[in-house]
Amino acid sequence: MILVVNSGSSSIKFKLFAIxxxxxxxxxDGLAERIGVDGFLKxxxxxxxxxxxxxxxNHNEAIQFILKQFEELKVIKDKKDIAAVGFRIVHGGxxxxxxxxxxxxxxxxxxxxxxxxxxxxxxxxxxxxxxIEMPKVKLIASFDTSFHQTMDEETFLYSVPYEWYKxxxxxxxxxxxxxxxxxxxxxxxxxxxxxxxxxxxxxxLGSGASVACVKNGKSIDTTMGFTPLAGLMMGTRSGxxxxxxxxxxxxxxxxxxxxxxxxxxxxxxxxxxxxISSDMREIIAEVEKGNKHxxxxxxxxxxxxxxxxxxxxxxxxxxxxxLIFTAGIGENSDTVRKEIINRVNILGLKLNPKENIxxxxxxxxxxxxDSKFDIYAIKTNEELMICQETxxxxx
Ligand code: ADP
Numbered sequence: 001m002i003l004v005v006n007s008g009s010s011s012i013k014f015k016l017f018a019i020x021x022x023x024x025x026x027x028x029d030g031l032a033e034r035i036g037v038d039g040f041l042k043x044x045x046x047x048x049x050x051x052x053x054x055x056x057x058n059h060n061e062a063i064q065f066i067l068k069q070f071e072e073l074k075v076i077k078d079k080k081d082i083a084a085v086g087f088r089i090v091h092g093g094x095x096x097x098x099x100x101x102x103x104x105x106x107x108x109x110x111x112x113x114x115x116x117x118x119x120x121x122x123x124x125x126x127x128x129x130x131x132i133e134m135p136k137v138k139l140i141a142s143f144d145t146s147f148h149q150t151m152d153e154e155t156f157l158y159s160v161p162y163e164w165y166k167x168x169x170x171x172x173x174x175x176x177x178x179x180x181x182x183x184x185x186x187x188x189x190x191x192x193x194x195x196x197x198x199x200x201x202x203x204x205l206g207s208g209a210s211v212a213c214v215k216n217g218k219s220i221d222t223t224m225g226f227t228p229l230a231g232l233m234m235g236t237r238s239g240x241x242x243x244x245x246x247x248x249x250x251x252x253x254x255x256x257x258x259x260x261x262x263x264x265x266x267x268x269x270x271x272x273x274x275x276i277s278s279d280m281r282e283i284i285a286e287v288e289k290g291n292k293h294x295x296x297x298x299x300x301x302x303x304x305x306x307x308x309x310x311x312x313x314x315x316x317x318x319x320x321x322x323l324i325f326t327a328g329i330g331e332n333s334d335t336v337r338k339e340i341i342n343r344v345n346i347l348g349l350k351l352n353p354k355e356n357i358x359x360x361x362x363x364x365x366x367x368x369x370d371s372k373f374d375i376y377a378i379k380t381n382e383e384l385m386i387c388q389e390t391x392x393x394x395x
Pocket of ligand 1: 205206207208235278279280281284327328329332333
């Protein structure tokens with residue numbers, strides 16, 4: 001079995017995969033939260049939901065308790081049944097591939113803490129806790145940044161003093177790479193074309209959102225930047241703004257730069273702009289009631305994505321296999337997909353409105369035959385991607 005872990009500073013999301021004839025099958029998933037506060041664990045196994053109020057003072061205690069529940073629920077006989085643990089790590093700096101976590105890799109992830117102070121520390125404490133709990137088990141790291149390490153300098157450098165890059169690593173990294181890799185490989189399998197021959201524009205629209213431009217199977221550009229704050233309007237993040245707004249609002253609100261940056265991360269985007277919710281479902285519900293500001297929010301969101309699609313189509317010189325929508329909004333909202341496609345005016349896209357509203361399990365083709373290129377909604381599966389990467393490095 002392989003355990004996939006996505007750990008934050010006070011939570012651990014996990015999914016357990018059984019490997020049958022080299023094929024991973026998800027058998028259990030769960031979430032430990034409020035670690036260090038009080039502690040709450042949810043596990044879903046065999047269609048049943050289990051909940052535990054359990055004090056978990058730190059990640060070690062959380063992991064001990066999670067593994068104990070695996071045994072009590074008879075998912076595993078003992079810890080030895082878990083052959084490897086794969087970690088989702090947001091920032092891997094210049095690491096281009098998934099890796100076995102040894103001392104050197106651990107140090108590299110540690111070195112990335114200054115680049116991703118909100119994300120990497122949670123992963124590091126979880127890795128340390130697993131090292132103590134399961135010292136013999138191989139630990140693997142998959143990074144959200146790796147997929148974008150193929151961007152060229154012209155794309156990943158900012159027009160700031162070059163020294164900021166040389167001395168302080170100020171550059172575009174890009175994120176959601178695990179999802180983009182999954183979608184690229186999935187699409188290659190779906191249409192039976194080698195990954196290396198695929199040109200795709202992929203819109204990962206979840207609570208965090210970005211678009212990636214994939215040429216010959218490799219990322220050549222993406223909308224997120226040095227941090228996940230850049231690019232599109234998101235659930236609570238602003239996306240691109242004029243950086244001068246920060247100093248202006250520092251003065252206007254009498255707050256410091258950190259507080260304003262926190263507002264840009266947590267109180268902006270759909271939530272701050274709509275004054276309704278960070279959840280697109282609630283905004284669409286208001287649109288349906290005729291709320292004009294909700295309509296403005298949806299229009300702004302859709303135009304923003306459409307503009308990047310056109311930009312990336314230009315980067316691909318119009319040679320595009322497919323436009324793909326994924327993640328919470330991209331997978332589920334026919335309304336948002338329609339609004340975005342309606343705003344892509346110069347690429348000859350033709351949406352099939354009947355297909356667009358259909359329910360589906362895995363993927364859905366939503367373009368008409370006369371569309372210049374295909375449009376799909378595909379369900380992403382980051383945990384499965386991490387599991388596969390973990391298998392590749394442990395078998
Ligand atoms: P995360 O980045 O947290 O993994 P997800 O990819 O799960 O996010 O996306 C979560 C978001 O997807 C929700 O905040 C919600 O706005 C949106 N979403 C989910 N289902 C729908 C739907 N049917 N219509 C519109 N938006 C949806």
